Each structure stands twice: as C-alpha cells, then as structure tokens.
C-alpha cells in the first residue's frame with residue numbers, strides 16, 4: 001500500500017490523503033482548506049479520477065462532516081462513490097439548503113463503528129471517535145498486508161470522551177503507519193487541558209443565572225455536544241431553548257432520541273424572516289411541517305425574553321431588532 005498526502009500535513013483542515021494498492025485507489029477526505037475561497041477551482045487534489053473518469057479510483061471515504069474534510073467533493077466528478085456515516089449523510093443533506101456552495105451528497109455506503117467495509121483491495125474499518133462533528137470516525141485501512149491508521153479529527157474532552165479512552169485501552173493492533181490529526185498540538189501547556197462539555201455547561205448555567213433578559217449563545221448548530229450543553233443549562237434555569245429552522249433540521253437529522261428536538265417541551269422553533277422567505281421560494285414547506293408543535297413567534301419572545309435562551313445565528317438579527 002502506498003500513501004500520498006495531498007493536503008493537510010502543514011495546515012489545519014483541507015485534508016486529502018490518497019491510498020493506493022494493487023492499482024486501485026481511495027481518497028480519504030477531500031476537504032476545503034479553512035482559509036481557501038470555496039469558488040477556487042484549482043484546489044482539488046491533482047490525482048486521476050477526481051476530474052476525469054478513471055476506474056482505478058474506487059471512491060472517497062469521508063471521516064466526518066466538517067467542511068475542511070468534505071468541502072472539495074462538490075468540485076469533483078459527481079459520480080465518484082462517497083462513503084460516510086449514516087448520520088453524517090443525513091446532517092449534510094439537512095444542512096445543504098442552508099449552506100451556500102454545498103450540494104446534497106448521497107452516500108454510496110455507510111461507515112459504522114467497528115464494521116469493516118471492503119472496497120476492492122482495501123478493508124476500511126471505522127472507529128467512532130469523540131469530535132465536535134457528530135458521527136466522526138478514525139479509519140483503519142488494510143491492503144496488501146499493510147495497515148494504515150488515520151485518526152481523522154478526534155478529541156477526548158467532549159461528551160463522547162469515553163471513545164478516546166476505549167481507543168487507548170484497545171488500540172488497533174500492528175499498525176504500520178499512523179496519520180494523526182494535530183490541530184491542538186502546541187495550543188496548551190503540558191499541565192493545561194481544554195474544558196469539558198460538563199464544565200462549559202456549568203459556565204453557561206452561571207451566565208444564564210446572571211442574565212435578566214434573553215440569552216443569545218453563538219455556537220455551531222452542527223456541534224451537537226455544544227447544543228446539548230446549551231439546552232441542559234437552559235433547562236436547569238427553567239428556560240426554553242430557541243433554535244432556527246437550520247438548527248432544528250440538524251438536530252432532527254442526528255436521528256438520536258436523546259438529542260434535543262423541537263417537539264420537546266423546553267425546545268422551540270423560531271423561524272427568522274429570511275428562512276421563511278427561503279421556505280416559500282424553494283417550496284420547502286415539509287421542513288416546517290416537522291417542527292409545528294414547538295414554534296414561538298416574535299411577540300412571545302418580546303413579551304417574556306427572560307424565558308428563553310437562543311442558539312443565535314446572524315439570520316435572527318433583524319427579527320430580534322424588529323421584535324424588540
């Protein structure tokens with residue numbers, strides 16, 4: 001097996017790793033560099049099969065749904081098989097109408113924790129990892145008697161930190177080479193650590209307690225761990241979490257009964273004007289249908305702002321100014 005790192009070794013994100021065995025190839029991730037212009041057509045890795053047809057390219061394996069790992073896939077041929085987690089596929093599909101420059105990517109096959117996938121001469125075994133993206137995997141690639149381990153993006157301080165401990169206790173055996181993410185190397189001194197989600201939740205509770213009006217929290221709706229922290233802190237303080245249609249759809253797409261949903265009594269949907277127009281223009285009425293039970297309207301927010309914590313996005317700004 002041969003490995004070629006196209007991008008990501010000297011920068012955070014933009015990851016793209018080509019593996020080759022017996023004349024067949026896979027691409028592990030195909031990310032948009034964090035500092036790149038999404039319109040730049042020159043960024044796609046220079047390898048056979050991405051722009052022009054080449055049967056040696058068996059597919060792209062996507063470790064998780066962050067754009068710095070998938071963002072260049074829409075620039076490649078549309079018929080390349082892409083393999084990803086089932087929840088990643090649902091979340092990317094749910095996000096697509098709201099995210100400029102994205103496309104609805106359909107998975108050719110799904111990654112699932114510990115379940116090997118055979119692609120030509122390659123056996124790909126995904127390991128579910130703790131990361132700010134939901135449904136993220138490290139990948140063991142086996143071919144020609146060699147074993148490559150690609151960590152994807154991973155951490156130990158999220159709500160699924162136990163997965164990191166699991167990997168330390170039972171690491172994949174007899175690895176010949178490891179490609180390890182290092183986005184946090186050097187960011188902390190040896191005695192420091194990142195706050196856990198539990199600590200963040202407690203800090204949020206304290207801030208909500210101290211606030212007399214509405215609390216706005218700016219966080220990515222796709223950072224499900226963080227949304228759960230905000231929800232739990234809000235609930236603890238007797239407040240309702242307000243999300244927009246984008247966040248509501250992302251939460252629904254996780255397919256997880258334990259993750260806050262708009263039909264929960266302490267979660268509400270507020271549809272900003274911009275999103276209402278989007279729904280009308282693109283006839284996406286079925287999106288709203290999923291969230292009818294838990295809607296709030298500007299008058300309710302204006303009347304009792306102290307009852308709400310909002311997962312804030314810029315799309316809300318004009319509506320809040322108007323409702324005030």
Ligand SMILES: [Zn+2]
Nearest residue numbers: 064066133153
């Ligand atoms: Zn990531």
